Amino acid sequence: MSGHSPMDEDRDLDVWVQQVTETWRTPSLRADQLPWQARIGRSGSEVGFRSAVRPGRMSAARVVGSLAAAAVIALVSVMLVNSLPVAPGSGPGGPGRDVSASASLVAGSSSPVTPSPSPVTPSSWPGATAPIPTARVAPLGQGSDELFALTIGADRSRYAADEPIEIATTLRYIGDEPATVSSSGAGLVAFGIEQLDGPVDAGWARNDDCARFDYRPGEVEAIEFQKSGGYSNDDPMADFWREFFADPELRLPAGQYRITARAEYGDPGCGGWQTIEASIVIVVGD
Numbered sequence: 001m002s003g004h005s006p007m008d009e010d011r012d013l014d015v016w017v018q019q020v021t022e023t024w025r026t027p028s029l030r031a032d033q034l035p036w037q038a039r040i041g042r043s044g045s046e047v048g049f050r051s052a053v054r055p056g057r058m059s060a061a062r063v064v065g066s067l068a069a070a071a072v073i074a075l076v077s078v079m080l081v082n083s084l085p086v087a088p089g090s091g092p093g094g095p096g097r098d099v100s101a102s103a104s105l106v107a108g109s110s111s112p113v114t115p116s117p118s119p120v121t122p123s124s125w126p127g128a129t130a131p132i133p134t135a136r137v138a139p140l141g142q143g144s145d146e147l148f149a150l151t152i153g154a155d156r157s158r159y160a161a162d163e164p165i166e167i168a169t170t171l172r173y174i175g176d177e178p179a180t181v182s183s184s185g186a187g188l189v190a191f192g193i194e195q196l197d198g199p200v201d202a203g204w205a206r207n208d209d210c211a212r213f214d215y216r217p218g219e220v221e222a223i224e225f226q227k228s229g230g231y232s233n234d235d236p237m238a239d240f241w242r243e244f245f246a247d248p249e250l251r252l253p254a255g256q257y258r259i260t261a262r263a264e265y266g267d268p269g270c271g272g273w274q275t276i277e278a279s280i281v282i283v284v285g286d
Contacts, residue, residue, distance in 0.1 A: 138157070139153060139154055139156075139157050139282065140152070141261075141279045142278050144174065144276065146175070147265075148172065149171075149172045150170075150263050151169065151172075151261075151278055152168070152260070152278045153168050154166060154282055157282055158282065158284075159285075161252075161253055161254045161284055162251045162253070163284075164249040165250045165252065165282065166250075167191075167225040167259060169222070170220055170222055171263060172220045172221075173218065175215070175217060180215075181212070181213055181267070181268070182210050182266045182267065182269070183213060184210075184264070185210075186226075187223070188264060189261055189262065190205070190261075190264075191225055191227070191259065191261055191262070192204050192228075192260045193252070193257060193259055194258045194260070195252075195255045195256070196257065196258055196281070197255050197256050198253075199237060200252065200255070200257070202227065202229035203227075203228050203260070210270035213265075223261070227245055227250070253284065255285065256282075256283050256284075257281065259280055260277055260278070261278050262277050263275070263276040
């Protein structure tokens, strides 16, 4: 027998529960101040107890009461752990992220704010088709061979009728050794314009002279867009062509157009001609 009366045991149990509660709320108290000590794993799946009272001095009622109080503590701990935000596991979108570790503080506030995840759109799914180009998309065309890489681009894919169209073109020498090539005296690159839904078709006019050009590895040349072509006075579109070639800007009537940069070059003896093309398609008007 322990020598304690039932009233003493109830009083001891009340004092112990109060100690457990105070220790739970006040981390500064040591665990060895409790008659019983509970250890709860962070995952909530592991609970352990050990007695700080010598065997033979605790009644059955006190043991039952102690276990009941410890069970309450374990249940509360599990509820607290489960309430923590947990990122989703690996799935089609990749491994999850620990949301609680990503929380940040708003300036002037002590409250943590968790950043919103980036929205997932159908275009970001694996295998999704590319979005339809809009006026904000800058078209880019490329072509290359063993010596040169040619690119052509516009600042957007749609323009209003008679709006100036900006074309940017580069020619980069990608050979391993310096080289000398031949081409028209106006340069290696000329431009052509073809209306895909109408009669406009101009370009590819070159001088017949033969000039030599030297290139070094990595050299890049910016090519200014230039109109080329010709027409006769009895051409049904003569008035259009006169206005077209007189305007320093590139303006086109409503329609769909393919604009092509073509590089032509040969060996230093003006033979063995090679051709590279790069094109873009733009829409003018509605």
